[in-house]
Amino acid sequence: MDSSPSQCSTYVRGLFDRIAGRYDLLNRVISLRLDAHWRQKAVAAALKGDEKLVLDLGTGTGDLAFMAGRALGERGKIIGIDFALEMLRLANAKKRNDRQGQKTIFLQASALSAPFRDRTFDAALTAFVLRNVADLPLFFAEAHRVLKPGGKLVSLDMFPPAGSPFSALYSIYFYHLVPWLGACLARDRAAYQYLSDSVRTFHRPEAVAEMIRQAGFKTVSIGRFLQGAVCMHVAEKAQA
């Protein structure tokens, strides 16, 4: 996106407010329901189950937060933050129907100035957010700041797969069919064209790993699904 970070954030917030009502449906359709499986992997990589406070950055309609809540013990809590109010409204509506919903708290806030003290959280999660963030180094710096020493950051996101027959198939699906699905199911081709373009023009997973290291994390590993079309970065903050 050729614009300032604040223009980019305004655009992204408006886009998610606009598509919020159809977001979950499109997620399931576009990922062929694999998103739940990837989220489960992210939760398993981030949590042992005894964490007291966990953060979900860019929580959207809350699916990752609810899944993390189910993996936490009785005294664990998860705070999901997002700047798009319509996405949070849906997260709160789902919370009322979730048996473990009392473990989740949703707040409207920017992940680029997270309203928490240093060293607050035992772990942080984020899913499908990085491509939408106006300032990735700041995003990772904030995640590092609010984590306790030894805390983990686990991020899931989509990346352009490279150099295999699969990548050609994927390009047809993700770069051509997805905007069409967005037009049919969400009546918003422009939003799904943006999401498709955001994958095509995104960094390589190794470059994202390097940004995470630059933010101060001690170790970073990359897990790959669907031949690298979806990657999971697992980073750990150094012990004090």
Ligand SMILES: C[S@@+](CC[C@H](N)C(=O)[O-])C[C@H]1O[C@@H](n2cnc3c(N)ncnc32)[C@H](O)[C@@H]1O
């Ligand atoms: C593709 S959605 C992902 C939602 C959710 N994590 C999921 O797994 O379904 C991206 C979300 O990130 C949020 N977002 C992007 N940049 C943000 C920022 N700087 N601060 C807070 N939320 C942000 C958007 O509002 C949107 O809800």
